[in-house]
Structures are given as C-alpha cells and as structure tokens.
Amino acid sequence: MINPTFIEVNRFICAILSGVLAGVLFDIYRVIKGDEQSNPIITFISDVLFWILTSVLVFIFLLYTNYAYVSIYIYLLIFLGLFGYLKLFSRGFSKILRKIINETYSFTRAIFKGILYPINILKYSITKKKKKI
Structure with missing residues (x-):
C-alpha cells in the first residue's frame, strides 16, 4: 500500500527520534x-534489563x-x-548530566548537614551534661 508523503516523513522523523531517545537513555x-x-x-543483568x-x-x-x-528502514x-x-x-549531554547529579548531591548533602547540625549540638550538650554527673 502506498502511503502519502507526510505519513512517510512522519515515520522517518519518529524513527530517528526513537534512536535519539535510546541514546539519551x-x-x-x-x-x-x-x-x-x-x-x-551484576553488570550483565543490569545491561540486559536496561x-x-x-x-x-x-x-x-x-x-x-x-x-x-516497523520495517527494515x-x-x-x-x-x-x-x-x-x-x-x-552524547559527550555534552553526559557532562551536563554529571554536573546536574554532582550539584544535586552537593545541595542535598548541604541541606542534610544543615538539618543535622542543630540535632548534633543538642545531642552533644545532653551527653556532655550526663558525663559531668
């Protein structure tokens, strides 16, 4: 069956975009x-699952x-x-993704340290008082 040109162009673009999607993943x-x-x-299992x-x-x-x-083309x-x-x-996207992950990790770590700092001070002051008694 002969398809109109716009359908074939749509299939062409979608197939290329699905390859790009696979590359991003x-x-x-x-x-x-x-x-x-x-x-x-573990590497083999994770690769197969991916x-x-x-x-x-x-x-x-x-x-x-x-x-x-789906056809050969x-x-x-x-x-x-x-x-x-x-x-x-790929190289540029990987660098950006690594930077995003590192910045997110640093930000999350700073937030947790900021939350835990008053708790550690309170814990230290309680344990210090117990040692004096």
Whole structure:
C-alpha cells in the first residue's frame, strides 16, 4: 500500500527520534552506572534489563507516533538516530548530566548537614551534661 508523503516523513522523523531517545537513555544509564568495575554478573543483568526497558520504551514511542509500523528502514533509521546522537551530542549531554547529579548531591548533602547540625549540638550538650554527673 502506498502511503502519502507526510505519513512517510512522519515515520522517518519518529524513527530517528526513537534512536535519539535510546541514546539519551543510554547516556543516563552510563552516568548512573558509573566508571567503577563491578561484578560481571551484576553488570550483565543490569545491561540486559536496561536494553529490555529501552526496547519497550522505543516500541511504545513508535506505537504512539506511527502505530508501531516497523520495517527494515525503520530499524536503519533508529540506528542512524542512535549513531548520530552518540557522535554529536552524547559527550555534552553526559557532562551536563554529571554536573546536574554532582550539584544535586552537593545541595542535598548541604541541606542534610544543615538539618543535622542543630540535632548534633543538642545531642552533644545532653551527653556532655550526663558525663559531668
């Protein structure tokens, strides 16, 4: 069946965007996973779970945007979108994401220290009084 041009253009754009979505998810996974070496079994399980989740999300995206019409050129366009994202935007997005995570961690740590500081002073003053008695 021959489809109108705007439907094919929509499928083309949605397939490339689903590849970009997979690339963004992959960068988020890499940043969260970190650089340290962990148990190979845990790494394998987490990688498999990541790719299952990513494939489900890409399928849902394609289902929502173009009724999950999948053919060989859709797979090629997903790969093209993923490859293009990884080559053009991945490094910058990873740096921004790491900075956001580090700043959020520092802010949360400062808030907790600020909340716990009066509690520690109170605890210290109570234990100091008990030692004098």
